[in-house]
Structures are given as C-alpha cells and as structure tokens.
Amino acid sequence: MTDPQPAWWQRAVCYQIYPRSFQDSDGDGIGDLQGIIERLDYLNDGSERSLGIDAIWLNPVYPSPQYDFGYDIMDHQAIDPQYGTMEDFERLLYEAHQRGIRILMDMVPSVTSHLHPWFVESRASRRSPKRDWYIWRDAPRPGKRPNNWQGVFGGPAWTWDVKTQQYYYHNSLPEQPDLNWRNPEVAQAILGAMEFWLRKGVDGFRIDVLNYVYKDERLRSNPHCCGRRPYEMQRHVYDKDRPEAVDAGIRMRQLVDRYPGGMLVAEVYVNDPREAARYYGEHGEGANLVFNFSFMNAPFSAPRLRHEVDRWEQAIGARGWPCYFLSNHDNSRHASRFAAGRATTARARVAAALLLTLRGTPFLYMGEEIGMLDGIVGRHERLDPVGVHYWPFHPGRDVARTPMQWSAAPYAGFSSTRPWLPVHPAFATVNVAAQEADAGSLLRWYRRLIWLRKGSAALSFGGYQALDGVPGGVFAYLRVAGEERVLVALNFAARRRCFGLPGRGSGRCLLGWPERAGDAVDLGHIELEPYGVLIVAL
Numbered sequence: 001m002t003d004p005q006p007a008w009w010q011r012a013v014c015y016q017i018y019p020r021s022f023q024d025s026d027g028d029g030i031g032d033l034q035g036i037i038e039r040l041d042y043l044n045d046g047s048e049r050s051l052g053i054d055a056i057w058l059n060p061v062y063p064s065p066q067y068d069f070g071y072d073i074m075d076h077q078a079i080d081p082q083y084g085t086m087e088d089f090e091r092l093l094y095e096a097h098q099r100g101i102r103i104l105m106d107m108v109p110s111v112t113s114h115l116h117p118w119f120v121e122s123r124a125s126r127r128s129p130k131r132d133w134y135i136w137r138d139a140p141r142p143g144k145r146p147n148n149w150q151g152v153f154g155g156p157a158w159t160w161d162v163k164t165q166q167y168y169y170h171n172s173l174p175e176q177p178d179l180n181w182r183n184p185e186v187a188q189a190i191l192g193a194m195e196f197w198l199r200k201g202v203d204g205f206r207i208d209v210l211n212y213v214y215k216d217e218r219l220r221s222n223p224h225c226c227g228r229r230p231y232e233m234q235r236h237v238y239d240k241d242r243p244e245a246v247d248a249g250i251r252m253r254q255l256v257d258r259y260p261g262g263m264l265v266a267e268v269y270v271n272d273p274r275e276a277a278r279y280y281g282e283h284g285e286g287a288n289l290v291f292n293f294s295f296m297n298a299p300f301s302a303p304r305l306r307h308e309v310d311r312w313e314q315a316i317g318a319r320g321w322p323c324y325f326l327s328n329h330d331n332s333r334h335a336s337r338f339a340a341g342r343a344t345t346a347r348a349r350v351a352a353a354l355l356l357t358l359r360g361t362p363f364l365y366m367g368e369e370i371g372m373l374d375g376i377v378g379r380h381e382r383l384d385p386v387g388v389h390y391w392p393f394h395p396g397r398d399v400a401r402t403p404m405q406w407s408a409a410p411y412a413g414f415s416s417t418r419p420w421l422p423v424h425p426a427f428a429t430v431n432v433a434a435q436e437a438d439a440g441s442l443l444r445w446y447r448r449l450i451w452l453r454k455g456s457a458a459l460s461f462g463g464y465q466a467l468d469g470v471p472g473g474v475f476a477y478l479r480v481a482g483e484e485r486v487l488v489a490l491n492f493a494a495r496r497r498c499f500g501l502p503g504r505g506s507g508r509c510l511l512g513w514p515e516r517a518g519d520a521v522d523l524g525h526i527e528l529e530p531y532g533v534l535i536v537a538l
C-alpha cells in the first residue's frame, strides 16, 4: 500500500506515555496530566531540537482502583483524580493539538474493574438487569469450576461469588471481571464510551487486547499442551482469538471513521503474524494498525529481525499498513533485552535506526530515546500483580515502568518526592538533560532519525524491499517512493562488514553512524563499522 496520499497515521511517529511515570507536577510521586503538558515541547515544538512526535498513546487515565494500574476501569468517561481533572485532560488535548500532536486514548473493551458500577449492579443479584453484562456460570457441581480456563496473571480464571452462588469469569485479575460481548448492550456501552472521547476531540484509540473480547460461546475447556506455568499448559483456542473479535474491531473502526482522522491501533498479543493480521479485516475494514509483537521475542540478530519484518509484510499484504515497536509497558525494555556490556548503546542505536526506517508506523516507548534500561525493583517494591504473583520466577512489569529520567536532579527530575516506583540508579548519567548536551547521544540520534524520516517520502511511506546477498550480521533494504530511493544498511555485528551493490554508482549519505552525513558513498563498496548504520539517498 503506497498510497500517494497517506493517512496521518501512516506518516506518524508515535510515542507511548505511561502517565504514572512520565512527569509528576504536584509532588505526590505519581505522574499526571499537567506533567505531560509541561513536557509537550520535548516531544514536539516544531523544530529539530525536539523529538518530532506526531501522536501520543496514553496508557489508561480513567478512574481505577489500580489493581492493574489503570487496566481495571471504574468509569470510562472520567479522569482519575490521581492524574488530574477533565479540565486538565482538555487542556492536554488543546496543548497537544497546538503542537500538531494527536492523542490516542487506551480503550479497554474486554474487562472492567470489579468496582465499576456495571459490575456492582451485575453482581448484586442473579436477576439484575446487568447480570448478563458479565460472564456468570453455575458450578457444574459443588466446588467445581465451569471449565479449565486459567487467568493470564496466574490462578484460575473463575471466582466464586458467595452472595449469588455463581462463578464469574476474569481473564486477568479477579478484580477485572470480563464483559460479555455477546450481549449487544455491552458493545453499545463500550462504543458509547469511545464516542464520548471522540466528541471531546481525541484522535483515536489503542485497543487493549482486542483478541480477548469474545470467548467461546459454549465456554469449552482449552486443550492441554506443554508449558511451564498453568496458563502456558493450555492451547488458548476457546478463551481468546475467537473470529467474532475481528468483527468487534470492525465495529469500532466504523465508529472512528465517522470522526475525520480517527484511527485505531489494536493490541493483538499473539505469536503468529497471520493471526494478528486478521484484525486489519479482510479488506482493511478493521483496525487501521495492529501492533507487531514479534520484535519482543526476537534477539538482536539481523536475519531474525529481517525474517520478522518479511513475515509481517507478507501477512498484511495489501490490506493494511504495518506497525512496529520495540518496547512497551508490559515487557522488558529493548535496551536491556539487547544489552551487551559496552556495546549496549551502540545496539540501541542500530535498533532505533531499524524502527525508524521500516515501512510501517513506529511507536516509541517513553525513555527508549535515552536508552533507559529495565528498572531495578526489589521484591518488596514490586507492585505489578504479575511480578508479585510470579516472584522470583518473573521480573514482573514494574521494571519497564520506572520513572522517566529527565535530569541528574533528585528523583531524576521526575518528581520532588519519592516516586511510586524507584528511579533507575543510572539516572545521573542516563537522562534527557545530559543527552541534550551531547551531540553523540542516543537522544540526538533518535531526533535525527525521526526528522529525517519525516522529511522523506521514501522513508515515511515508501515501499520496502529487503536486499539479499549481504554479509552475515547485516540487514539492508531499500525504501522507495516515486523517484526517491533510500538505502538503509544496518550492521548488527560487532565487526566491520563490507558489501557492494555493483552498477549503482554512488549515493549521498543522509545519516550514518559513525557520522558521515553528506558524504558520497561508493555503492560498489559499502563499508559498515561495527554496529554501524548507513542511510543513503540513491
């Protein structure tokens, strides 16, 4: 799909903000909306001294008891006082739009908080008009659960309700009952909440676990398979990935399409790209973008990453536009996943060049632009339910959620008081202020890549063609739009690599590591330094 007039979200560079950890403005140790407003110029002030971000995905800021840090929503149409007020939100929207930054809300269609008035009413009695808004079942016999489904965060997925003597289903925590999308009122209520935000002027949504909204109509038990934890010992064919979920995405898309520029990016956390690609819809009538999760499990390896890109390109075909990210709030940060002692920053530089030159919308996760590593969160500091439940076998997700490192000031300039999660001890050197002052820093590299991409039709929405016959450790491809042709060559190896594109003459280096911008590059003899990057106009 190389539309001559691409949609804004095809050209956009997006940035994920975990609001709790971005910037605290009122000194309670928790980030807030006012804090984000204060940092908007960092994201985009219209000049190349900023990151040049086009859209922010905000993790949930709705009222929540925070059992799952906002993914347990009590009211879809309000702001949690911890983060501010609706007026603060409206100001954020206004200030962001002033800078050309769009706002994507996080919408969680499959579950609510157990404290949501819908569930409170549902649980009040078997005859409640909202009983069927959630998934309630009798015990087949005393003490026996309706089927073998497990919670993704550990423990069985059914909780017994003593008062009404039935089980309710929750894929995540017991404090996150699953909605029953087979009841048309539920779909209407979620679409209504989305419309509330669209009317306010938001530009779209990140849809949380879209593939979980429908469960098997007959609630059949999952077949068993081999795995380490009980959840992994089942093939999840009946509790998620039901065909109806694609239709739910299509309905959401129909809604956002009624608002000019509205868009949807879907979280579909599966390993098979063909499965994830289904959520674009057969003819592109589903989600505008679907996150590709395959980089999460890929090592720092040229052939593996190329394989993942090619598989994703193939799976999507002509029906949609790819979407990539390297880190998010649920996984170990890529700077840590790809770390290799003194080469860690060099590797992060190569990874950034990949993310920002591929064909597909890139999403950055806050802090990756300064090379933030996974936080160090002691056992007693753990707050994420996954980390608490699986201690010591799983690092939990707190490590990806530690406060943004703005400066060498106390608490990294994030807050004036002890933050809700500990600041990474490296903040004195790894921070925005230090990297702004250093021309060779990762932050400055991200800025250059982003502005280069924004100024180039080939890099932002051109076609993609991988190059064969390059040496081991190199991933090289062409990006082409009309007459504009750009070669991207990335060296994932710790050794120098040489290769040639005979008969192509020479090109002009647009950006390189080590620095070579402006140099003529002999395409018959291309030299890449260890972890070197070359982006060349042909």
Ligand code: GLC
Binding pocket: 068, 071, 111, 172, 208, 209, 329, 330
């Ligand atoms: C999504 C969110 C994650 C949350 C989960 C349960 O995967 O990204 O943070 O815990 O959904 O709703």
